[in-house]
Amino acid sequence: MRRPLHLLLGAALSLAALGLTAPPSASASTPPDNVVAAASGSQPYASYWYPNSILNWDPATDPDARFNRSRVPLRPRVSDPALKANANARAGEGKVVSLVSFAPTSNNPSQGSADANYYAFGHWQYVDKLVFWGGSAGEGLILAPNPTVVDAAHRNGVKVYGTVFFPPTAYGGQLQWVRDFTQKSGGRYPVADKLAQVAQHYGFDGWFVNQETAGGDAALATEVRNTMRYARSLGPVEFMWYDAMTESGSVSWQNALTSANDAFLQEGAQRTSDSVFLNFNWSASGLNSSRTLARGLGRGEYELFSGIDTESNGYGTSVDWNALFPAGQPHTTSLGLYRPEWTWKSAADRADATAREARYWVGANGDPSDTTTTSSWKGLAQYVAESSPVTAKPFVTHFDAGQGDFYHSGGTRVSGAAWNNLSLQDVPPTYRWLVTSTGTKLKPSIDYTDAYEGGSALRLTGTLDAVNTVRLYQTKLPVAADTKLSVVVKTPAAGPTRLKAAVSFTDAPTTFTTLDLGATTGTGWEHKTLDLSAYAGKTVAQLGLETTGTTSSYDIKVGRIALYDGAVDAPSAPTAPTVLGTTDTGGASKSLRLGWTASASGEVHHYEVYRRNADGGRTFLGATPNDSYFVPKLDRAGTETSTTLDVEAVSTEFGRSPAASTTVTWSATTESNLALNRPATASGQCNASEAPAKAVNGSVSGGNADKWCATTSAKWLEVDLGSSRPLNRFVVKHAAAGGESASWNTRDFRVEVRDSTTAAWTTAVTVSGNTAATTTHPVALSARYVRLVVTAPTQTTDPAARIYEFEAWGT
Numbered sequence: 001m002r003r004p005l006h007l008l009l010g011a012a013l014s015l016a017a018l019g020l021t022a023p024p025s026a027s028a029s030t031p032p033d034n035v036v037a038a039a040s041g042s043q044p045y046a047s048y049w050y051p052n053s054i055l056n057w058d059p060a061t062d063p064d065a066r067f068n069r070s071r072v073p074l075r076p077r078v079s080d081p082a083l084k085a086n087a088n089a090r091a092g093e094g095k096v097v098s099l100v101s102f103a104p105t106s107n108n109p110s111q112g113s114a115d116a117n118y119y120a121f122g123h124w125q126y127v128d129k130l131v132f133w134g135g136s137a138g139e140g141l142i143l144a145p146n147p148t149v150v151d152a153a154h155r156n157g158v159k160v161y162g163t164v165f166f167p168p169t170a171y172g173g174q175l176q177w178v179r180d181f182t183q184k185s186g187g188r189y190p191v192a193d194k195l196a197q198v199a200q201h202y203g204f205d206g207w208f209v210n211q212e213t214a215g216g217d218a219a220l221a222t223e224v225r226n227t228m229r230y231a232r233s234l235g236p237v238e239f240m241w242y243d244a245m246t247e248s249g250s251v252s253w254q255n256a257l258t259s260a261n262d263a264f265l266q267e268g269a270q271r272t273s274d275s276v277f278l279n280f281n282w283s284a285s286g287l288n289s290s291r292t293l294a295r296g297l298g299r300g301e302y303e304l305f306s307g308i309d310t311e312s313n314g315y316g317t318s319v320d321w322n323a324l325f326p327a328g329q330p331h332t333t334s335l336g337l338y339r340p341e342w343t344w345k346s347a348a349d350r351a352d353a354t355a356r357e358a359r360y361w362v363g364a365n366g367d368p369s370d371t372t373t374t375s376s377w378k379g380l381a382q383y384v385a386e387s388s389p390v391t392a393k394p395f396v397t398h399f400d401a402g403q404g405d406f407y408h409s410g411g412t413r414v415s416g417a418a419w420n421n422l423s424l425q426d427v428p429p430t431y432r433w434l435v436t437s438t439g440t441k442l443k444p445s446i447d448y449t450d451a452y453e454g455g456s457a458l459r460l461t462g463t464l465d466a467v468n469t470v471r472l473y474q475t476k477l478p479v480a481a482d483t484k485l486s487v488v489v490k491t492p493a494a495g496p497t498r499l500k501a502a503v504s505f506t507d508a509p510t511t512f513t514t515l516d517l518g519a520t521t522g523t524g525w526e527h528k529t530l531d532l533s534a535y536a537g538k539t540v541a542q543l544g545l546e547t548t549g550t551t552s553s554y555d556i557k558v559g560r561i562a563l564y565d566g567a568v569d570a571p572s573a574p575t576a577p578t579v580l581g582t583t584d585t586g587g588a589s590k591s592l593r594l595g596w597t598a599s600a601s602g603e604v605h606h607y608e609v610y611r612r613n614a615d616g617g618r619t620f621l622g623a624t625p626n627d628s629y630f631v632p633k634l635d636r637a638g639t640e641t642s643t644t645l646d647v648e649a650v651s652t653e654f655g656r657s658p659a660a661s662t663t664v665t666w667s668a669t670t671e672s673n674l675a676l677n678r679p680a681t682a683s684g685q686c687n688a689s690e691a692p693a694k695a696v697n698g699s700v701s702g703g704n705a706d707k708w709c710a711t712t713s714a715k716w717l718e719v720d721l722g723s724s725r726p727l728n729r730f731v732v733k734h735a736a737a738g739g740e741s742a743s744w745n746t747r748d749f750r751v752e753v754r755d756s757t758t759a760a761w762t763t764a765v766t767v768s769g770n771t772a773a774t775t776t777h778p779v780a781l782s783a784r785y786v787r788l789v790v791t792a793p794t795q796t797t798d799p800a801a802r803i804y805e806f807e808a809w810g811t
Helices: 005-011 147-155 175-181 190-202 218-234 284-296 350-362 692-696
Strands: 096-100 129-132 159-166 206-211 238-242 275-278 304-309 334-338 395-397 407-409 412-415 434-437 443-447 457-464 468-478 483-490 499-505 508-516 526-531 539-547 551-565 575-584 589-597 604-612 618-624 628-635 642-651 660-665 680-682 708-710 715-733 748-754 762-767 774-792 801-803 805-810
Touching: 096 275, 129 147, 147 159, 159 175, 159 190, 159 238, 175 218, 190 206, 190 218, 206 218, 218 238, 275 334, 284 304, 395 468, 412 618, 457 468, 457 539, 468 499, 468 551, 483 499, 508 539, 539 551, 575 642, 575 660, 575 715, 589 642, 589 660, 604 628, 618 628, 618 642, 680 692, 680 708, 692 708, 692 715, 692 805, 708 715, 715 748, 715 801, 762 774, 774 801, 774 805
Parallel strands: 096 129, 096 334, 129 159, 159 206, 206 238, 238 275, 275 304, 304 334
Antiparallel strands: 395 551, 407 412, 434 468, 443 457, 457 551, 468 539, 483 526, 483 551, 499 508, 499 539, 575 589, 589 628, 604 618, 604 642, 642 660, 680 715, 708 801, 715 774, 715 805, 748 762, 748 774
16 A cells, blocks of 8 residues: 655655755766765765665775774673563563664764764664665665764664665656666676675674665566575675565555565565564554464564654654554564654754653653653653663773763863764663652763763762662673772762662662762762672672762762773774875864774774874874774864874773874965955856855855856856966855755766866866765865866756855965
């Protein structure tokens, strides 16, 4: 049954969300270029392709590939039914897959960015798989997840899939792309070879295949199945199939597992995919019949994920929960969540996003044990028991959310810049938040105003009038004779913490043993290290905190909880740090790519990158578990001729290696925008106020008239630099940079150069398929005349070129 239009838009990833309002005119056999050749110091992005262009991908020649690798292995998880927060929740039954769009398909930074406003998901305990959702006809159909998401997910025991998306014809889908996907070469399926290679090289787990392009036949549907089976045979790579294309080749959403689509799960003795995402219009009878059919095929009902679309209404979405998760009975199938990042995208600010996220996952009361509400949306904690990856030592958390307004190291501020980087996110608490008390309950929260490591800490506040037990982590951690439990705390004033570490063991998992943390001597961060040798041979089942005493305004911050054996280990230093390349980003700053050889010994959690300052201090530039890192901005300090960069390894116990160093050299000359206020001519202009001079006036903030606009059949803008000058990059600021619709950003264009009016133009830059508001194009050349030629002015059929600035940077 065909879905209503609003569901079609949801499941098809509406192009408007990506700045596209109409399908492009790209050739099916020759898809548009979506990547400009990267200079050695430019921003690396997550990878995306068309079926034919992925055939040319080689990690040895892709300059961004090194920066897109996840280095965090998938952690095993535990889910003890005796420790579930909610009595109604069930462990080991229905699973959850979450389809999340963290950013547009194109221009998605590989390793985080200098912006704290990011969907830093923190309820991994309810999710089993995450699909890195994206893809569009105008950008690329095959999207690999960026490594930050994979790192965070794997640290929490969650598998990650990339997306293969064939859009409906109405949204630019072309059947030739499906045929390209299934092309054969002898006994091989070349695109499948690449899908397996990408997943294995980048370190993620599989692919979600969404084939919604109409016009196929049974033979094509068979080849789609053969392609997935072939890729699975290359292993390890998994596939999740979306309920759209049927075995006849037509696109007909079944909203169930039926005889029309079951071969995409299992065909006789052949396993086609690892799971199926059922379309949103399912019914109780359809789920029951799906379960029966899956079992008949020798597969389990929990390999079926019944979809719900929360992109528009979040926890206001109507769902027949009783059909999916019937009270007091086994779950019927698993659950598929489409676009849960609604909690962030719909929020007014960080506090609002936190509240919406809590309501979505644990219910209106912010307590996974109490999901009572008049709303039909109880929260996922009502149905699914928490899972925990805290199954091996060492275990260390700083309650770092993977984003922040500053960065701290050992309680000292080493950067005041905003950031996001999920590679640095700690395992979030299993229970958010689970507090028991005979009196007033304290309020736990993630505090973004302070941190011991990273950008946040745990904070407990409120009226303390009785014992409070705060359950934080479900664990499976064996205690040895030298095991220690370390807690780092901060109080507003010196004095008693009124805080104890709370530990339960597997022989009595719900009974806590407490160890007093004593008093503080000041108002800074203080370490409290507890000896657990008396419990050697036991296994820790839960880690938490307990408060005692009374006060009207209790306030304490917890910056670290760590459980480890012996002394804190430090890894060996990384070696051979190398500046792989730099790109001037204006005035006295550079972006740069760094690489190094991983530490030869010790278990490394991540590497940190610093710049040395003239006063002997250091400034934090970023961190990654990888052996390479992109620094988006390194500022020159005064007239320094070089800057020393340090790279140090941080162990899984947060011991630190000695620093390894390298140097960035600064030129004696300072670059500038050589096109600024230079004579400009053009093919035409929309009106007198949108002349070519507006594109070289250095401003994008003067309103809609602060641009060059042209509707001529040929559209070009030429600037005379006055003399031949060395150039290192061009910057083009399109419609959205001036506040206009992203659908009017220039799609296809090129930059040409020459030294005299009689010389032929030489193409320096070619761009196809752009959607970004500002584009940067590194070059190494000299020229007097530079020209921007617009060949596709917008993402739509709108004929006007809109250029807010055309910059030529050089010396």
